[in-house]
Amino acid sequence: MDDVSNNQNIYAELTHEVIAAAIEVHRALGSGLLESIYERCLIHELQLRGHQVEQQAQVDIAYKDLVFEENLRCDLIINKKLLIELKSVEAVTPIHKAQTLSYLRLLQFPVGLLINFNVARLTEGVSRLYNKHASVAALA
Numbered sequence: 001m002d003d004v005s006n007n008q009n010i011y012a013e014l015t016h017e018v019i020a021a022a023i024e025v026h027r028a029l030g031s032g033l034l035e036s037i038y039e040r041c042l043i044h045e046l047q048l049r050g051h052q053v054e055q056q057a058q059v060d061i062a063y064k065d066l067v068f069e070e071n072l073r074c075d076l077i078i079n080k081k082l083l084i085e086l087k088s089v090e091a092v093t094p095i096h097k098a099q100t101l102s103y104l105r106l107l108q109f110p111v112g113l114l115i116n117f118n119v120a121r122l123t124e125g126v127s128r129l130y131n132k133h134a135s136v137a138a139l140a
Helices: 003-029 035-048 094-107
Strands: 053-058 061-063 066-068 073-078 082-087 111-116 126-130
Touching: 003 035, 003 082, 003 111, 003 126, 035 053, 035 073, 035 082, 073 094, 082 094, 094 111, 094 126
Parallel strands: 082 111
Antiparallel strands: 053 073, 061 066, 073 082, 111 126
């Protein structure tokens, strides 16, 4: 198996595991709670499953040769590879997806999940987003 296929499998497995953990949290809590509650419970569930989780991670801004910190934070980074943005909203809008894609580009991550917990079935609230500017092979 080549490096690209292997790395794609790693991301497929990791996104599957994160979605399974989110489903577990959603089954236990239901919908309609604050995003921060889901975030804390998902972090706990992922840690129970052996994953490293960074909460409210700083996202640096890079523009040409300028790199700086701004008060820009993404919800979760799993195993230093996967971005997770959480919502508890009536509907995910294009701006939610655009924000997640911007984080993916700035972090140079190939894949991210946007998870909305305010749905009847969690699978209806999950979006896999791909950064067409990042190489899966380069980020393993």
